[in-house]
Amino acid sequence: MDLNYSDKQQAFRAEVRAWLQANVPAEPLASFDTEQGFAQHRAWEAKLNQGRWGMVTWPQELGGRGCDLIEWLIFEEEYYRSGAPARVNQNGIFLLGPTLMEYGTPAQQARFLPKMATGEEVWAQGWSEPGAGSDMAAIRCKAVREGDEFVINGQKTWSTRAVWADWLFGMFRTDPQSSRHHGLTFILVPLDAPGITVRPIPQLDGLPGFAEVFFDDVRVPVDNILGGIGQGWQVAMSTAGFERGLMLRSPARFQEAARRLVQLYLANRESADRDPSVGEAVMRAWLDAEAYCLNTYMTASRLIGGGKIGAESSTNKIFWSELDLRLHATALSILGARAELLAHAPAAGEVGRWLDGFLFAQAGPIYAGTNEIQRNIIAERMLGMPRA
Ligand SMILES: Cc1cc2nc3c(=O)[nH]c(=O)nc-3n(C[C@H](O)[C@H](O)[C@H](O)COP(=O)(O)OP(=O)(O)OC[C@H]3O[C@@H](n4cnc5c(N)ncnc54)[C@H](O)[C@@H]3O)c2cc1C
Numbered sequence: 001m002d003l004n005y006s007d008k009q010q011a012f013r014a015e016v017r018a019w020l021q022a023n024v025p026a027e028p029l030a031s032f033d034t035e036q037g038f039a040q041h042r043a044w045e046a047k048l049n050q051g052r053w054g055m056v057t058w059p060q061e062l063g064g065r066g067c068d069l070i071e072w073l074i075f076e077e078e079y080y081r082s083g084a085p086a087r088v089n090q091n092g093i094f095l096l097g098p099t100l101m102e103y104g105t106p107a108q109q110a111r112f113l114p115k116m117a118t119g120e121e122v123w124a125q126g127w128s129e130p131g132a133g134s135d136m137a138a139i140r141c142k143a144v145r146e147g148d149e150f151v152i153n154g155q156k157t158w159s160t161r162a163v164w165a166d167w168l169f170g171m172f173r174t175d176p177q178s179s180r181h182h183g184l185t186f187i188l189v190p191l192d193a194p195g196i197t198v199r200p201i202p203q204l205d206g207l208p209g210f211a212e213v214f215f216d217d218v219r220v221p222v223d224n225i226l227g228g229i230g231q232g233w234q235v236a237m238s239t240a241g242f243e244r245g246l247m248l249r250s251p252a253r254f255q256e257a258a259r260r261l262v263q264l265y266l267a268n269r270e271s272a273d274r275d276p277s278v279g280e281a282v283m284r285a286w287l288d289a290e291a292y293c294l295n296t297y298m299t300a301s302r303l304i305g306g307g308k309i310g311a312e313s314s315t316n317k318i319f320w321s322e323l324d325l326r327l328h329a330t331a332l333s334i335l336g337a338r339a340e341l342l343a344h345a346p347a348a349g350e351v352g353r354w355l356d357g358f359l360f361a362q363a364g365p366i367y368a369g370t371n372e373i374q375r376n377i378i379a380e381r382m383l384g385m386p387r388a
Contacts, residue, residue, distance in 0.1 A: 031343065033203070046120070058117070069300035069303055077255070127139075129155060152189065157201075160367075171184045191213070196218055246296060264331055314369075314374035318371050
């Protein structure tokens with residue numbers, strides 16, 4: 001691992017920074033958990049794509065820049081530093097996009113990737129069901145083949161941004177005799193298909209950040225499957241690899257939050273220092289964000305050198321989600337009663353942003369595989385302990 005940036009990497013950083021300086025909206029967009037904010041974020045995705053900054057690791061012929069992971073980390077550092085909007089199509093570009101490149105037919109890639117890149121089609125993930133969360137192999141939502149179509153019946157839940165998304169990728173039980181991870185198929189479903197009901201679920205902040213999706217005789221062409229009938233588990237595991245691996249939460253997100261935390265502490269030092277543990281917590285948050293960054297650079301260097309990411313992606317997930325919780329709890333303890341303004345409250349400004357971040361941080365140990373499940377993976381696959 002080389003800790004110095006090459007001239008090419010420095011030039012890349014300068015190019016990203018200049019583009020973002022010229023293009024990041026001066027005013028923050030509305031939350032993408034509102035209809036207006038969703039539309040604003042969709043427009044931002046289109047703008048990013050025009051500049052070929054939508055997904056820098058995608059190949060050039062698909063509108064990316066063919067960047068390696070170190071360049072991606074540099075891009076992310078500049079992105080968070082600039083205060084650019086959150087990525088409304090994250091499920092598409094970070095999760096489904098790479099999966100389509102691995103398992104999709106050329107026709108599927110041509111059909112789905114360009115509209116994903118422009119934000120014209122925003123994707124929701126449909127894996128969880130009321131009885132299948134951590135235990136994803138318990139999926140019951142079924143898809144029965146009738147000629148050239150699948151007929152889907154059942155329910156998905158906790159589907160992020162499904163309220164305004166256009167498409168959903170999910171796993172469905174296509175073999176009614178099967179159990180567990182056999183007989184599942186990965187299917188791409190348009191959310192405006194007849195028979196679909198999307199019911200919003202309000203989050204802690206009251207906004208409909210996710211939804212339940214009900215399927216009542218929903219017909220989709222057999223061509224909408226990814227990776228073959230009955231291969232759903234294998235395809236989904238590759239998507240989960242991207243998610244839990246490097247790309248779900250880049251270190252820059254936490255480094256930027258840690259920088260803001262240091263500023264908040266310095267601006268309120270007189271009151272904050274009445275409790276000496278606050279200064280220590282600020283320092284720890286900053287150090288942990290830096291440590292996560294260095295660790296990610298190390299992993300990225302190993303992957304570029306041909307290595308693979310394995311069970312250690314579980315340690316990453318636990319580390320960043322717990323760091324995020326501590327970091328935001330520290331910010332709230334500095335703000336005291338002022339912290340109670342939600343980000344979308346009028347005139348909430350920076351204070352509201354901290355509470356918003358705190359509320360969202362509560363979800364970190366749950367989504368993308370709960371931290372308990374990650375600990376099971378570490379115990380079994382890294383430490384060689386017996387299965388629970
Ligand atoms: C913000 C957010 C966004 C999400 N977005 C999506 C999305 O877009 N699409 C989607 O499909 N899902 C999404 N989810 C759902 C998420 O994947 C599930 O919540 C998660 O997998 C846990 O499943 P569950 O909620 O059913 O809890 P359960 O699986 O019922 O778990 C309940 C508790 O038991 C623990 N537990 C369960 N099994 C074990 C075990 N074997 N060992 C030890 N402890 C165990 C869990 O860790 C947890 O604490 C999202 C969740 C959140 C919070």
